[in-house]
Amino acid sequence: MPTIDVNQLFPFIIIFTNAVTIVLVAFFVKELVKEKSGGLSKKDLKNESYQKALKILDEAKKESLDIYTDSHKKAQEIIQSALKVKNSSKEELDRQYHDLSQHQLEALDKISRDYLKSLRGTLMSEKDKSAEVVTKASGMITKEVMSEIGKMKENLVAKSAEAQKAIDERVGNEVKAVEEELKNYRSERMKSVDDKVVEIISSIAEKVIGRAMSLKDQQDFLMKVLEEEKRKGTLKL
Amino acid sequence: MRLNALEELIQYVKTKDRAYMCLETLNSLERSTFKRKKKDFPKELDKDLRFFLNNRVKNRDDIEKSKKALKEAKTLTLRVAFEPEENFVEKLYKWFRGRGLRGFLIEFVRDEGVSGGCELTYEGVFVDLTLKAKIKEFLKDKEYVSTQVL
Numbered sequence: 001m002p003t004i005d006v007n008q009l010f011p012f013i014i015i016f017t018n019a020v021t022i023v024l025v026a027f028f029v030k031e032l033v034k035e036k037s038g039g040l041s042k043k044d045l046k047n048e049s050y051q052k053a054l055k056i057l058d059e060a061k062k063e064s065l066d067i068y069t070d071s072h073k074k075a076q077e078i079i080q081s082a083l084k085v086k087n088s089s090k091e092e093l094d095r096q097y098h099d100l101s102q103h104q105l106e107a108l109d110k111i112s113r114d115y116l117k118s119l120r121g122t123l124m125s126e127k128d129k130s131a132e133v134v135t136k137a138s139g140m141i142t143k144e145v146m147s148e149i150g151k152m153k154e155n156l157v158a159k160s161a162e163a164q165k166a167i168d169e170r171v172g173n174e175v176k177a178v179e180e181e182l183k184n185y186r187s188e189r190m191k192s193v194d195d196k197v198v199e200i201i202s203s204i205a206e207k208v209i210g211r212a213m214s215l216k217d218q219q220d221f222l223m224k225v226l227e228e229e230k231r232k233g234t235l236k237l
Numbered sequence: 238m239r240l241n242a243l244e245e246l247i248q249y250v251k252t253k254d255r256a257y258m259c260l261e262t263l264n265s266l267e268r269s270t271f272k273r274k275k276k277d278f279p280k281e282l283d284k285d286l287r288f289f290l291n292n293r294v295k296n297r298d299d300i301e302k303s304k305k306a307l308k309e310a311k312t313l314t315l316r317v318a319f320e321p322e323e324n325f326v327e328k329l330y331k332w333f334r335g336r337g338l339r340g341f342l343i344e345f346v347r348d349e350g351v352s353g354g355c356e357l358t359y360e361g362v363f364v365d366l367t368l369k370a371k372i373k374e375f376l377k378d379k380e381y382v383s384t385q386v387l
Contacts, residue, residue, distance in 0.1 A: 194377075202372040210318065210352025210368055218319045218353055225354050225366045226332060237313075237338060237359050 009078075013071045020067075021060040028056050242293060243306040244340055249286040251330045253344035256307045258282060262290060263307075267300050283323075311341040316348045316356040 032052055213221065229235035250256050262278055278287045294300055313333065321329070330343060341359075348356075353368030 198373055198376040201376055202369050205372045206352045206367075206369040209372075213353055213368075215319050215322070218317070219321065219325045221353050221368065222315075222317070222355055222366070223328070223332070225371065229364070229366065230336070235336075235357075235364060237333075237336060237362060 009075060010072075013075065014068065017064050017067045017071065021064045025053065025056055025060055029053055243302060246286075246289060246293075246303055246306060247310050247340055247342065248330075248334075249283065249289055250307065250310075251326055251343060253312060253342050255282065255286075256310065256342050259286065259290075260304055260307055263294070263300050263304050266290070266294065267297065306340075307342075311360060312344050313338070313341050314344045314346060314358040316346045316351055316358075318347070318349055318351045318353065320347065321345055 029049065029052075032049055226235070246259075250259050258279055258281055262282065278290060282290075294303060315329075326343065333341070333343075338359075351367050354366045354371060357364040357366055
């Protein structure tokens, strides 16, 4: 229920009573002027009117004061009544609020409990499902990993065999190369020895034969050598 | 004097030694204004050459041409250990002419280091025909040591 503040009404009441008073005074003055305008002089009439007006003003003042007092009293009463109403309304409202909140609390509690129960059920169900999924996934992962390990093992074995083969081949090639090198070296050394032997023998033979050759032999040998070169076709002049 | 006449001259001269001798003779002939006779030519020059100089060289132009031909003749050098005989030089010159060589003179160089055979040089070509080279060639095919060891 809306509450009425009395202090806000008070200035309106005063303005209203003053306005009523002024209207009444104006009315009486007019009437008096109408009645007295025939027998009295203008000055007397003016005084009389003035006195009457004063009287009327006093009466109006008194009446307005009464009205003000009454209105103030009434206002006080209204305020009191309004306060009473306000208090009772407040109490009622509080009570209703209390009831409503109590009811809402109960409802909320019930809803919460239901929701909690439902949530717990859902959670339990999800937990079971998750556990199942995890178990399944774990199994799959284990299977997959085992498969991968198997493949890796096979791959490693194959690679090891390849590496071993490559090493064997390389070692074989190295051995072959070393053997070949050794053979070449031995052959070169033997050739060198041969060359030296040939050099020595030829030197000795040249000296011995050369010394033993006569002029005729020398000339015949030269012709024979030239003929031989001609026959072989090696002498190209 | 024709070109084949000059070739004939070189053919008579045969060796470098005789070419020098011939050049001297040609110079003398030039100086004596052709008053020298066949009998005055050096005895080392063979009779064909003396005949050639006596009958074929008629004037200064012939002398100049002959000298030029002798100086410009190609040289076939043979490094040998002996002093060749006349008939051997003849035989050798013929042999080389038989191989197609023309306008050349043989130069014998005596070298005791060459025990037998010769070292031949002709127009930048060197051929080792010495006794030592021939013995080496003979022994090389035998492979004395290596074949027995390996």
